[in-house]
Amino acid sequence: MTNQSNSTVRILQLNGRFDAFEAADVAAQLDELMIGESPRVIVNMANVVFIDSAALATLIKAMKRARQRNGDCRLCALQPQVQVIFELTRLNQAFEIFKDEYTAIQSFREMPAYASDSAPVAGQLRWGTRA
């Protein structure tokens, strides 16, 4: 995450239960990824089993902050039970959500400042996955 540039897509991978307990750490991690004029962040939620309101608020804040700076925070690989939560809260209409990480990365190619030769930088954030 040291290779910052406007055209880099940064990926945050989350695991387990994303809730109030983890929200502050994830917010700090997202803040670190929001550097640059047009931040492009993907949150990979393939291993997230539950998301609560505090976690949703964290993602909304990141998305708004990125869009204010002509970037975006996009989500990918939601498990069905997490997809249901986005549907019930209608946040599936607010976020750009993609089926997998590759598709999410490709979606950023349509944004004007994206440089096709830049490789995505993966940020990893893991915590103890529940048994």
Add this chain to the structure above:
Amino acid sequence: MAATNYELWKTKIITGEPELSIVIPTYNEEQRILPTIGAISWFISKTRANWELIIADDGSTDKTLEAVKQLEFPNLSLLTTQRHVGKGAAVQQGMLVARGRYILYCDADNSTPIEEITRLLPKVEQEGYDIAIGSRDLRSRARTKSPLLRHWSRHWRAWVVKQLLHLPIQDTQCGFKLFTQQAAQNLFQMQTIKSFAFDMEILYLATRWQYNIAEVPVGWVDAFESRFGTQEVHRFLFDLPRIRQNHRQDVFAVAAESLVPRGMPLHNAR
């Protein structure tokens, strides 16, 4: 398959008596209730078609009611009251209208993940217990960043409960308890405490009526936004002695006359 089950549950009304009822008490939970409903609906629908969800609201003044109503789930009932009475009142209302063979009540923040019900259900379905209660103290699976003060607060409450009620239970206040319908109907009809202390009254009654109680270790996540403030502490300390007092005054016995309990009451207070 899981998606189909969930779609069916949220669009078609169930027929007959539900196998399972889940009661969630709410008070100003507009932020937290929808993720919890989503998690519960998805998980339970995976394995059971015939179940109902009951949201028992305790006079919310925010948009909790609107958030729940707009879902329009046919198997979700929303119970409302005009004024804020207490968590105990909301749970009691929900437990008494629940039609399920087994009835769980759990907190609106999903602090004990709904998946933990798989640890409780076998106790009542297969092992013959009348009540299975989640316990946060029986193993170290809790995730918490609580301040020390709050940690102590939980432990002094447990100590006070032990001194006053002599309950043979380690964690009386985990908001994750499963009852057979018979036990729920009997115990919640006798409930007199409407505050946070209602848990203790129900367990006190359950032990006196000789119901079999299984205490089951469950995972738990501290949800930070505890509603157990100074006012609740005062009410807790006021209500706790009333549990035995109410019993001495035979309030329970009068209420119990109209019931046909499975358990037999113990006549001598400890």
